[in-house]
Amino acid sequence: MARPAGAGEQTKKRIALKAKSLFEQKGYSATTMDEIVAISGTSKGSIYYHFKRKEELFLYILELNMQEWTDKWNSASAPLDTATEKLYALAELFATDFQNPIMKAAEEFAGSETADPDIHARLLEMTRMQYPVLQELLEEGMASGEFEPCDTSELMYVVLGLLGGLGVAYYDLGTEQIVPLYRKSIDMLLRGIQKK
Numbered sequence: 001m002a003r004p005a006g007a008g009e010q011t012k013k014r015i016a017l018k019a020k021s022l023f024e025q026k027g028y029s030a031t032t033m034d035e036i037v038a039i040s041g042t043s044k045g046s047i048y049y050h051f052k053r054k055e056e057l058f059l060y061i062l063e064l065n066m067q068e069w070t071d072k073w074n075s076a077s078a079p080l081d082t083a084t085e086k087l088y089a090l091a092e093l094f095a096t097d098f099q100n101p102i103m104k105a106a107e108e109f110a111g112s113e114t115a116d117p118d119i120h121a122r123l124l125e126m127t128r129m130q131y132p133v134l135q136e137l138l139e140e141g142m143a144s145g146e147f148e149p150c151d152t153s154e155l156m157y158v159v160l161g162l163l164g165g166l167g168v169a170y171y172d173l174g175t176e177q178i179v180p181l182y183r184k185s186i187d188m189l190l191r192g193i194q195k196k
Contacts, residue, residue, distance in 0.1 A: 023058065023102060077090075082144070083146050090133070091163060094163040094164070095179045138155050166181060
């Protein structure tokens with residue numbers, strides 16, 4: 001008997017969600033496929049049918065995480081009227097996303113898999129999913145007269161560097177200090193790009 005349409009994708013997502021909790025608790029390297037089999041309640045054969053290696057499973061989890069990030073951004077930005085408001089909302093999303101437990105496992109994974117060019121390319125592709133979001137936001141701010149006109153590609157890298165770079169603060173500051181720090185960084189950025 002054939003499986004119902006979409007059943008394979010549902011199984012794949014169920015495996016990934018169960019495995020995600022293990023990766024969040026134990027990290028990437030310490031999580032084994034046998035543990036994923038046990039927590040998912042799925043046979044090893046079924047897991048290997050969907051994911052040939054642990055790396056593929058983890059990349060799939062990161063792709064789902066990026067889709068969640070995009071969905072959160074779309075929800076957060078939809079009611080906002082100005083590019084300035086959206087820039088603050090984006091900074092807050094970055095701040096809270098660094099608190100996402102899968103991010104620690106992602107850092108570990110990225111450091112362990114850079115030798116594989118295919119995995120490296122997929123990680124870069126996921127990172128670049130944020131580029132259009134920020135580029136559109138900056139173009140909107142320039143078109144509305146909120147921001148000084150400049151090369152949006154360059155400014156996008158500056159803003160991404162600022163927001164991504166602040167992630168190191170998680171090692172030194174408490175979570176209650178992170179969002180205000182991100183807001184302050186946008187205050188400082190706006191002093192340089194707002195139209196006078």
